[in-house]
Amino acid sequence: MLVVDRAPKSGREKVQIAGFLAPALILLAVGLVFPALQTSYLSLTGRNGEFVGLDNFVWMFTQPEALVTLRNTVIWVVLVPLLASSIGLAYAVFIDRARGEKALKALVFMPMAISFVGAGIIWRFVYAYKGPEQDQIGLFNQILVWFGQEPKQFLLDAPENTLFLIAVMIWIQTGFAMVVLSAAIKGIPTEIVEAARLDGASAWQQFRNITIPTIRGSLIVVVTTITIGTLKVFDIVRTMTAGQYETSVVANEMYTQAFRAGEPGRGAALALILFLMVLPVVVYNARLLRKQKEIR
């Protein structure tokens, strides 16, 4: 940086800017841009590195097992952000200023502290199956048995097994949504709330017309954050079903193809698709942040 300061007067500013940006740009180039380009090229090659054009993408959109993967990822991305955010929001609103709020919050927030792999293992036990004539070790099947039902193979029955995996992610993410949204609700100016009360607004009207518009920014951050996390989901699926029984998602299939089946090209093609899926969410998020800065 000392050198930067000694540059000739005329171009000094440019040199300074370059000097300060260089480390970040170099790291970006090495850690992001170059690997991204390499992956893009890899997605056009076969298992021995030969050029195969768009074959891997053809495989992805024609082979049933690959199509199931794409379908599942879409189901994940629709359901997890929607449910985790709405449950988190409802919970945050209901326990706001309730007695024992802290304890109630901690209860929902706790799963957040568990890693995805840990959660996967815990829930595998919850869903565990034993035949009707055996003693059940899985909580859900034991409950079914108490109600006089047959035990169910929660993780084997497609397509609903994907929903049982999604439940795990919601269980983890709800706490995150709840904490952020609860903080945002606490930030609503009391004057507005009181004014609404005096005007005789019902609880629902308050929620619709005051709470939601005021915390809109936080809500969007929560939804987009969970969306990005969900698109990348891998650990839960790999721990619980390893992508068998039609539960695979893009990230899991990418790993399987690239590292187990020895098809790096297919893995790279899936990685690229994943990147393209995440991109709009990230762009939207960045633009929103910029807008908010302008308002301020």
Place this chain on the structure above:
Amino acid sequence: MANIRSRKFVLPVAALSVSLLALAGCGSEGSDSAGGSGDADCAAYESYGTFEDAEVSVYSTIVDIEAERLEESWADFSECTGVEVAYEGSKEFETQIGVRAQGGTAPDLAIFPQPGLLAAQAQAGYLKPAPQEVSDLVDEGWSEDWKNYGTVDGTFYAAPMLANVKGYVWYVPATFEEKGWEVPTTWDEMTELTETIAGEGEMKPWCAGFESGEATGWPGTDWVEDAVLREHGPEVYDQWVTHEIPFNDPRIVDSFDRVGDILKNDEYVNGGFGDVRSILSTPFAEAGQPVLDSQCAMHHQASFQAVNWPEGTNVAEDGDVWAFMTPPIDAAQGTAITGGGELIGAYADRPEVQALQAYLASAEFANARVAQGGAISANKGLDPELAQSDLDRQSIELLQDPNTVFRFDGSDLMPGAVGANSFWSGIVNWINGSSTEEVTQTVEDSWPAS
């Protein structure tokens, strides 16, 4: 006599010094190591030379108790040659080895459980061809089939290490005797016995478990391979694993259905766990337990099932549990068995690495490891008397018998896209209700073109 006394003294000292070294966390080899030169114990290792500050890293799938025994079997070699072995075992070996080789952090030696994976690594140019010394040792100690498993495109890379015999059917002799059931000698007799047991209604004839994390389904591939080899002989088997005939060849479909007659019949499985589909949610290591609990009569699993029984289970012909080999379909065809084994590939060719490679390919190592128990080897120089159990002895005799047709586990020979992926998931879908035609077609479609 003096020999024995000195050995008695050396072993604890050697063990102590090894553990002290480990505790000290330093790889420096003191020159005043226990045992000293010219000791009877070290005489056997003189040919390997001695090294200063040499370390060889070894990476494999072997973990827990098996890993301890493995490390124990080269402890003397380390002690006498000064080659420190840095061993790392991981269940993630199959996926990680490729990543590490690509990333330039490959181990010196990798113990491959699958010839297919070894071939992929060799073709990618990561592996070093085996030194002449190792090649000679393998010519001397193993059959040609075994040497071929370590040979890729005409170059010999990897010596075999240990072996396991697949296709055992585990049962409780006392129960068989009590019920008057005979150990079947042909596949048809086995089917009859299955029907008999199911008819009596006291227990299910079979129990099985295919759950194994991301490898779920592999025990089912063993079933199918056993059936193919016994029904159609080694030639068809070889054509099948090398893709000279399609995966959904009618003969292969037949063998699938033969296995399906047992595994996909709710009357016959899954003793102690539930219906057919419970096979998929039962971990393979726990699947044999109902045999001991009299909830199922038979359990098909490789020789390593011996270590899956609870502590204190006596595995013997007159013990708590015993195994017969899956019988031939046509008795005239003779004995054919499938099995697995490990191959030792080298990523480095330093002298100390080659010394360890040579030791691991020797009959001395095979004997040292087998004497620890729980393992066998197909090395001809192995003394069956060293086996720690009746089962190991039986397996070694089967392997060393020149009349036995031995074939390596088929899914391990197929390309990774099939053997470590679509074949497994094919078995999963098959047990989960898909038809044989559908499954074999899917696996065939997934076979890599090149």
